[in-house]
Each structure stands twice: as structure tokens, then as C-alpha cells.
Amino acid sequence: MSYRMHGDIPVWGEPTDPGALEQIVRCRATAARAAMMADHHLGYAVPIGGIVAYRDAISPSGVGYDIACGNKAVRLDLPAEEARRRIGQIMDAIVANISFGIGHTNDVRVDHELFDDPAWKLEAIAPLKSIARSQLGTVGGGNHYVDVFVDELERVWIGVHFGSRGFGFKTATWFLRRGHASEAIHAEPLVLPLNQGLGQDYLECMRLAGRYAYAGRDWVCARIAEMLGARVLEEVHNHHNFAWSEEHGGERLWVVRKGATPAWPGQRGFVGGSMGEDAVILEGVDHEEAVRSLRSTVHGAGRVMSRNAARGRIDRRTGRVLSPGIITRAAMEEWIARAGVALRGADVDEAPQAYKRLADVLGHHAPSIRIIHRLRPIGVAMAGRDTVDPYRD
Numbered sequence: 363m364s365y366r367m368h369g370d371i372p373v374w375g376e377p378t379d380p381g382a383l384e385q386i387v388r389c390r391a392t393a394a395r396a397a398m399m400a401d402h403h404l405g406y407a408v409p410i411g412g413i414v415a416y417r418d419a420i421s422p423s424g425v426g427y428d429i430a431c432g433n434k435a436v437r438l439d440l441p442a443e444e445a446r447r448r449i450g451q452i453m454d455a456i457v458a459n460i461s462f463g464i465g466h467t468n469d470v471r472v473d474h475e476l477f478d479d480p481a482w483k484l485e486a487i488a489p490l491k492s493i494a495r496s497q498l499g500t501v502g503g504g505n506h507y508v509d510v511f512v513d514e515l516e517r518v519w520i521g522v523h524f525g526s527r528g529f530g531f532k533t534a535t536w537f538l539r540r541g542h543a544s545e546a547i548h549a550e551p552l553v554l555p556l557n558q559g560l561g562q563d564y565l566e567c568m569r570l571a572g573r574y575a576y577a578g579r580d581w582v583c584a585r586i587a588e589m590l591g592a593r594v595l596e597e598v599h600n601h602h603n604f605a606w607s608e609e610h611g612g613e614r615l616w617v618v619r620k621g622a623t624p625a626w627p628g629q630r631g632f633v634g635g636s637m638g639e640d641a642v643i644l645e646g647v648d649h650e651e652a653v654r655s656l657r658s659t660v661h662g663a664g665r666v667m668s669r670n671a672a673r674g675r676i677d678r679r680t681g682r683v684l685s686p687g688i689i690t691r692a693a694m695e696e697w698i699a700r701a702g703v704a705l706r707g708a709d710v711d712e713a714p715q716a717y718k719r720l721a722d723v724l725g726h727h728a729p730s731i732r733i734i735h736r737l738r739p740i741g742v743a744m745a746g747r748d749t750v751d752p753y754r755d
Contacts, residue, residue, distance in 0.1 A: 364651060364726050372654045374726045375400030378666075382409035384548065389414045389424070392553050394615055397655050399622050400726035401664025401718065407543070407551045410621035410665075413658050416553065417615060420605050422537045422564055423551035424618035429534055429568055430575035431525030432601035433623075433661070435511075435632035435643060435737070436583045438592040442516040446740060449510065449704045453741045455589055456508055457706045460582055461500040462745040465528065470585075472498040474577050481570045484563050486536045487529070494529035494574060499581040502527055503745035505662075505712055508582065509634065511641060511737035519737050520586050521641060522579050523634055523662075525603060526571040533571060537564050556616070565605075572604055598632045598643055600624060602661035610656055617656050625652065625659040625731060635663045635720030637712060637742040638701040642724065643735040652730035659727050663720040669711035689713045703739050709747035 365372040368383065371390050374397075377383045381404040389408050390396040395415040402411030407423035414424050445452065461468055472495075482491050501508060506524035513519060526533075538545075540560060543552035554561035579599065587594050605618040623631040625646030634641040646652060646659065667688060674687030687710060694713035698705050701714075710716070724731065 364729060365654065371396045371398065373398045373402070374655070375402065375723060377402075379403050381548070382411070385409040386412050388548070389551050392421070392551055394613075395610070395656065397658065399655070399658065399660045400723045401621065401660040401662055403665045404547065405620060406547060407549045408618075408620050411660065412620050413617060413622050413656050414551070415610065415615040415617045415656055417613075418556050419553050420556060420561055420565055420568075420616050421551050421553045421618050422534055422541065423543060423549070424620050425534070425568060425605055426603045426620050427531050427534045428525040428603055429530035429571040430601045431523070431603040432575055432579065432599070433521065433523050433632040433634060434579040434583055434597065434599040435519050435521040436587065436594045436597045438518045438520065438587055438590065439595055440518045440590055440592040442512045442518055445510060445512065445518045449741050452510060452590065453704045453706045453743055456586060456741075456743045459585065459589060460508060460743070462503065462707060462743065464503045464745070466500050467496040468499045470499065472581055474498065476570065476573045476577055479570055479573070481566045484567060486540075486563060487533055487567050487570070490529050490532055493532075494527070497527045497529065498574065499578050499585070500527060501582065501745070506744065507634070507637070508586065508743045509641070509739050510741035511739055513735045513737050515735075518592075520583055521632055521634060521737065522582050524575070524578065526575045527578070529574055530571045533567050537567070568605065572601060575601065598630045600631050608657070619658055621661045622658045623661045624657060625655075626657045627652070630734065631659065633660060633662060633720070633724070636714035636717040637705065637708060637739065637744070638697045638703055638714040639720055639739075641720070641737040641739070642733050643737065644724075644731045644733050647730055647732050649730045651727070655727075655730060659731050660723050663717040663723055665716055666718050667716050672713060672716040673709055673711040689715050701739070704741045706741075706743040707746045708742070708744040712744060
């Protein structure tokens, strides 16, 4: 058995973060079922890697601030030899044509039918349509990225990780405040009954943020393929901060996955590691552990230290270092050099040393997943080291 039971909550991996365990136990008291994946760590009210399932209710705390954050990977017809030879040029083109960073807008106006959705008339999001339109197709900061990979068959993939940008963050903030949720890390999760107006409104806004995040990831992948003169041959695409209406054990539940990937039998997912190690394409497998996990798996490697611990505390106004971090820039760059990765942007809070090893994390879920492809990074692009990430989830 790859998990341990904490009461009636299955927890995969070593529960090294007592705060995350406390959070999932607190969440279970509000829900029908709960589980926690092996990449778990502390989140806002609900742990990253937490799955919480409700009867006729939904939790904005569970979905989190970055509504519909997710991963997309596309396989291109670009020869691997060419990608390796041109990787410096490719990464320069990516950062020149794709916008990274908090609050940034897209230099290209992206039109999409989602802007005709009637949900934009709802009070929570009506003022956000303009910013949403201007940011569609931008990547953001924090742990969001665009990566270039080569798989075990010498095929090139582009992988991206980001969500609904300022639109999702402001939407989540509106509902958490309207629901009088505490902003404390160890707060009770906000749960909204779906037979009331606020819950129904949140569901509509979350659904629209999901469309928005999918459209943004689609645009970035298509834009990079176009830049490289390549065709997209296949794609894998999932949210991992979202809620789905699903049947489990003969019961219809709203399953909230925060930092967790849906993994029904045969359903594929793209799961990234840190910037200096392999990512994977995987699929769900029918197994008792899959039932326990509510058909879920990890979304990444999971942090082993906070951003402040890794980078140190920095005065945001002056840039002065208030306390040093555990990881140095030199140590991060040495790891990246050994991995043979062309890095653009990033700071030490995203260094591989700040994360668990993805292979270890996946090993805890081995009975319920099958690894289809292993993707080795040859190029990584993230927001620059001067970018402060305000998103808590």
C-alpha cells in the first residue's frame, strides 16, 4: 500500500509538512471525502495536492487563487537534433514573443469566443473583462513556465504551466471576501452550497476561468509552434486547480483538486518536475488506490521549502536582502548546467533544490498511474528574478 490513512483520509508520500496535514484534516470536516497527493505542501486553507469532495457544494478555497491553473504539452514535428542545435535561439525567441511576469499584458490582441459568454455579466467578473482580454496568452510569474523537452524517442515537446492570470486571482478574491473567508493560511475553507446564488455564481465564474485558462495555454503552444515553423502532432491538457462534477462510489460529488491532476483510467496528463529534471506524460490506471484518490494524481514535484526559505526575505520596495536564503544563484546554475538546460529568467525560489524529486513523488502513486513518456528539458523560460509572485496557490 502506497498511502497511509489519517482517520479516513488517504495520504500519499511522507507527510513531512505538518501544516498540510492539519489543513486536509480541517477540510475533511467540511466535506464528504478527502485525500492528499504525494506532492503536497502548505496552501491557503486547503493544501496543494489536496482533493476535497462535496455533496451539492463547492469550495473557492479549494480551487484556490489561481483558478484553472494547469499544464499543457504538445508534441511537434521539429527534429530533436535541430532543437538542440538551436536551443539558445529558440529560448531567446520564446522570451521575446511570450509575455512572462505578474500583471503583464499580451502585445498581441487575442480574440476568442469565450468573451461572448453571458457569465461576464455577473457582478463578480463584469469589471474584469478588459484585463482578462489584455492578459490572454500571457504566462505570469512564480512557478509558471514554458519548457522545451526531448522525449525518449527523440521527439520535441513544448510544455506550459499557468492558469487564469489576474482574472482568476481577482475572481477568487471577490468570492472569498463576499463569503467572509479569513485570509489566514490555516483558516477554515470557504464552502458555498450550490442551492444558493453565491455558489451558483462561483460555479459559473470558475467554469469561465477554466475556458480562459485553456484558451491561454492553447494560444501559447500554438504561437511557439508557429515561431518554430512546426506542426502540433499531439497534445495533453489538464487543469489542476478546478472542481469537477463526478461519480464516485455511486454518488455524484463535486471534486475539488488543488494542485492535483485528474487521472481516470486512460486519461493522460502532463506532469512537470523542477526546471532541472525530467517531466512525464502519464495516464490513469484502474486500481484500488485510484479509487481512494478519487481518480487523481500529482501535478508536479511539490516544494520542500518555502519561497522565502529558498530565496531569503527581500524588501519589496528597496530590494534589500533582509535575511539570506538557503539556495544560492550559483548552486542553482550549477544544477542547471549539469542538466544541460538553457535557462531564461527564474530565481532561486524555483531552483531544483527547492523541490522534491519528481521520480520519488511519482513512485508513491505507481499503482494508479502509467508513465507513457519521459520528457527531458533542454530549455526553460520563466519570469525574471525581479518578479514578485503574489499568488498564494
